[in-house]
Amino acid sequence: MARKPSTKGSSNKMWGGRFSDRPDAVMEAINASISFDKKLYAQDIAGSKAHATMLAEQGILSKRDAKAILKGLDTILSEIEAGTFAFSAALEDIHMNVEAQLSELIGPAAGRLHTARSRNDQVAVDFRLWVKAQAEAMHLELGRLIDVLLDHAEAHAGTVMPGFTHLQTAQPVTFGHHCMAYVEMFARDRSRLADAIVRMDECPLGAAALAGTGFAIDRKATAKALGFREPTRNSLDSVSDRDFALEFLAVASICATHLSRLAEELVIWSTPQFNFVRMSDRFSTGSSIMPQKKNPDAAELIRAKTGRINGSLVALLTVMKGLPLTYSKDMQEDKEAVFDTAENLELAVAAMTGMVASMTINADAMKRAAGSGFSIATDLADWLVRETGLPFREAHHVTGKAVALAEKMGCGLEDLALEDLQKLNGKITRSVFDVLSVEKSVASRKSYGGTAPANVKRQAARWRRLRAKERRQC
Numbered sequence: 001m002a003r004k005p006s007t008k009g010s011s012n013k014m015w016g017g018r019f020s021d022r023p024d025a026v027m028e029a030i031n032a033s034i035s036f037d038k039k040l041y042a043q044d045i046a047g048s049k050a051h052a053t054m055l056a057e058q059g060i061l062s063k064r065d066a067k068a069i070l071k072g073l074d075t076i077l078s079e080i081e082a083g084t085f086a087f088s089a090a091l092e093d094i095h096m097n098v099e100a101q102l103s104e105l106i107g108p109a110a111g112r113l114h115t116a117r118s119r120n121d122q123v124a125v126d127f128r129l130w131v132k133a134q135a136e137a138m139h140l141e142l143g144r145l146i147d148v149l150l151d152h153a154e155a156h157a158g159t160v161m162p163g164f165t166h167l168q169t170a171q172p173v174t175f176g177h178h179c180m181a182y183v184e185m186f187a188r189d190r191s192r193l194a195d196a197i198v199r200m201d202e203c204p205l206g207a208a209a210l211a212g213t214g215f216a217i218d219r220k221a222t223a224k225a226l227g228f229r230e231p232t233r234n235s236l237d238s239v240s241d242r243d244f245a246l247e248f249l250a251v252a253s254i255c256a257t258h259l260s261r262l263a264e265e266l267v268i269w270s271t272p273q274f275n276f277v278r279m280s281d282r283f284s285t286g287s288s289i290m291p292q293k294k295n296p297d298a299a300e301l302i303r304a305k306t307g308r309i310n311g312s313l314v315a316l317l318t319v320m321k322g323l324p325l326t327y328s329k330d331m332q333e334d335k336e337a338v339f340d341t342a343e344n345l346e347l348a349v350a351a352m353t354g355m356v357a358s359m360t361i362n363a364d365a366m367k368r369a370a371g372s373g374f375s376i377a378t379d380l381a382d383w384l385v386r387e388t389g390l391p392f393r394e395a396h397h398v399t400g401k402a403v404a405l406a407e408k409m410g411c412g413l414e415d416l417a418l419e420d421l422q423k424l425n426g427k428i429t430r431s432v433f434d435v436l437s438v439e440k441s442v443a444s445r446k447s448y449g450g451t452a453p454a455n456v457k458r459q460a461a462r463w464r465r466l467r468a469k470e471r472r473q474c
Contacts, residue, residue, distance in 0.1 A: 028090060031092060032089040032090075032093070033092065033093045033094075033332050033335070034087050034089055034091065034092060034094060035089070036335055036336050036339060037093050037094045037123075037335055038080075038087050039130070039335075039339055040094050040123075040126040040335075041077070041080050041098070042077070043125070043126040043127075043129040043130050044094050044095060044098055044122070044126045045073050045076065045077050045098060047122060047125045047129070047205055047226065048069075048073055048098065048113060048122075049069075049073055049225075050205070050221075050222045050226050051113070051116075051117055051205060051222060052066050052069045052070055052073075052113055053066065053070070053221075053225065054217060054218050054221045054222045054225070055112075055113075055116065055217070057218065057221065058215075058216055058217060058218055060115060060116065060215055060216070060217070061112055061115065064109075065109040065112050068106045068109045069102065069106065069109060069110065069112070069113050071106075072102045072105040072106040072110065073098070073102065075105060076101050076105070079101075085097075085101070093119070094126070095119050095123065095126075096119075099113065099114065115215065116206070116208060116213040116215035116217050117206075117208060117213075118207075118208045118209035118210075118239070120207070120208070120209050120210060120239040120327045121204050121205050121206060121207040121208055121209075121238060122205070124204040124205075124207070124238060124239050124241070125203060125204050125205040125226065127245065127335065127338075128203075128204065128244055129226060129227075131200060131244055131245055131248050131338060131342075132197060132200050132201065132244070134248065134342045134346075135193050135196055135197050135200070135248055135251075136193075136197060137346070138252075138342075138345060138346065138349070139190050139193045139194060139197075141346065141350065142189055142190045142193075142255070143190065143467065143470070144353050145186055145349055145352060145353045145356070146186050146187060146190075146463065146467065147467065148353055148356045148357040149180070149182050149183050149186070149356060150460055150463055150464060150467075151357070152175065152176065152179045152356065152361070153176040153177075153179040153183065153456060153459075153460045154176065154457070154460045155176070155361075156174065156176040156179070156361060156363070157174060157176035157177075157453045157456040157457045157460065158174060158176070158442075158453040158456075159174055159175040159361065159366060159367075160172050160173075160174055160175075160366060160367050160370040160438045160439060160442055161173060161174065161175045161178065161276065161366035161367070161370050162366075162369050162370045162372065162373070162375055163178075163375075168373065169369070169372055169373030169374075169375050170373075170375065171376075171378055171441065172370045172371070172375050172438040172442050173442060173445075173451040174442055174451050174453060174456055175361060175363075175366060176453070176456040176460070177442075177451040177455075180456060180459050180460065180463075182258065182262055183460075183463055185258040185261075186255070186258060188254075189255040189258060192251045192254065193251055196244070196247045196248060196251055199243070199244065199247065200243075200244035200247070200248075201229040201230075202223075202228060202229065202230055202231065202232045202233075203219065203223035203226055203228035203230070203231045203232060204231075204238035204239065204241070205222045205223070205226070205231075206219035206222060206231060207232065207235035207236075207238035207239050208235065209239070209326075209327075210235060210239050210240075210325075210326040210327065211235055211236075212235040219231035236325050236326050239326050239327050240323070240325050240327055240331075242316070242320055242334050245316060245334050245338050246313070246316055246320065248338060248342075249309075249312055249313040249316055249337065249338060250313055252309050252312075252313070252341050252342075252345045253306075253310045253312075253313045255345065255349075256305065256306040256309040256310070256345060256348060257306055257310075259302050259306065259348050259349065259352055260302060260303045260306040262352065262356075263299040263300070263302040263303045263352065264299075266279070266299045266355060267296050267299050267300060267303070270294075270296050270299075274365070274369070275362055276361070276362055276365055276366050276369070277359045277360065277361055277362065278359065278360040278362065279294070279296050279298075279299075279359055280354075280355070280358035280359060281294075282354065283296070283298040283299075283351065283354055283355045283358065284296060284297065285297040296355075298351045298354075298355055299352075299355060301348075301351070302348045302351055302352060305345075305347070305348050306348075308340070308341075308344060309341050309344060309345060312337035312338070312340060312341045313337075313341075315333075315337050316334055316337050316338070319331070319333050319334065320334075367438065370438040371412060371437075371438050374403045374406065374407075374412070374413055375438065375441070376412075376413055376414070376437065376438060376441050377399050377400075377402075377403050377413060378399075379435045379436065379440070379441045379444070380395075380402060380413060380432065380435070380436065381395040381396050381398075381399040382395075382435075383432050383435050384398060384427075384428070387427075387429070387431070387432075388425065388427040388428070390425070390427075398424050398425050401424050402416065402424055405420060405424075413436055414433065414436035414437060418430055418432075418433075
């Protein structure tokens with residue numbers, strides 16, 4: 001049976017000395033955060049254990065009381081994880097719920113735990129620990145997505161497909177090169193997460209309410225015990241800073257945008273009109289009325305979740321924009337947006353990883369489409385510049401006339417007769433046909449970062465080495 005922390009008395013026993021009446025029911029409802037900040041239970045208990053241990057080592061807390069506190073906290077952790085702990089809205093938040101239960105378990109010694117500490121630095125360290133763990137986990141998950149993109153890049157380094165601008169056929173590229181573009185995007189997301197982790201790797205515990213404390217605490221000891229690099233350096237900033245949450249949301253928004261762009265392409269590519277990819281049944285749904293339908297719902301939902309994640313960033317920026325130093329109750333609104341974003345970003349990355357890993361590539365359809373829309377026109381213009389010495393703008397003009405002629409004749413540029421091309425420019429020779437194919441087009445794009453298959457293989461190999469090195473360092 002779940003054991004409920006005591007809420008006896010006419011006022012909240014954690015801060016009731018100043019008050020004679022209990023809060024109004026509406027006040028309790030708007031003030032309570034336990035419905036969502038109970039997610040921080042493990043971080044809250046870890047912070048309290050580190051604080052109690054430090055207080056004992058500094059002689060501020062007796063060894064006997066510290067032992068009882070640590071044992072009680074372990075009991076509470078076990079109860080929460082077993083589902084037998086009953087959270088109380090009357091106790092507002094995770095901090096008071098834990099402290100009240102600790103008092104029930106070990107008596108007055110529990111009241112010594114809050115020495116040299118405030119809920120302000122307590123929530124700051126809990127939330128920072130949670131966000132840091134989420135950022136580290138997302139860093140790993142994005143690495144897995146990069147791995148499956150690399151699988152396709154290596155397998156399809158030479159698979160020709162159309163490259164687009166304005167969603168119109170532009171020039172031939174390879175599917176491997178296209179996959180590598182997303183490797184670069186998600187690698188930047190991982191880099192941003194790594195940078196954010198460095199900045200949030202400072203411990204605010206010990207800043208107390210806002211001014212620090214007169215007790216001889218050891219903030220370096222608690223920072224080390226909680227896995228932080230060092231303590232924060234300014235007590236005012238320590239309790240009022242939510243940059244770590246904002247930065248996580250900002251990185252999440254950029255990452256979600258990248259996911260949404262890829263999701264949009266998968267939606268388009270899986271249509272019968274494109275038929276570039278076939279989505280696995282495991283990441284598709286059907287229609288209740290049309291038996292032939294196979295809908296890429298996972299990709300569509302990823303697209304939609306991007307709006308939700310972007311909204312969380314704007315919401316927290318708006319909450320923080322007008323707050324004077326230091327802590328204001330407005331900051332209770334910081335957690336739900338971050339919790340929701342972390343959950344939905346994790347789900348979106350996992351879904352994308354599964355979709356990309358299990359989709360089937362239709363190389364024939366890609367190749368057919370690669371030659372449509374006169375995608376090799378730029379190759380003709382480049383040949384005119386290289387072989388005849390025409391200025392590019394003039395070569396562009398000649399090529400445009402060739403495209404118009406081919407369009408009129410209902411054929412591709414490669415199908416035009418030499419005589420027709422020579423009417424446009426007398427310097428054109430038969431060797432022009434050596435460049436007028438999609439395979440030769442992509443093979444010629446050897447400039448650094450270009451789509452040539454050899455380039456794609458080199459870039460994929462580079463990322464494989466980086467991923468292998470990363471794993472060895474873990």
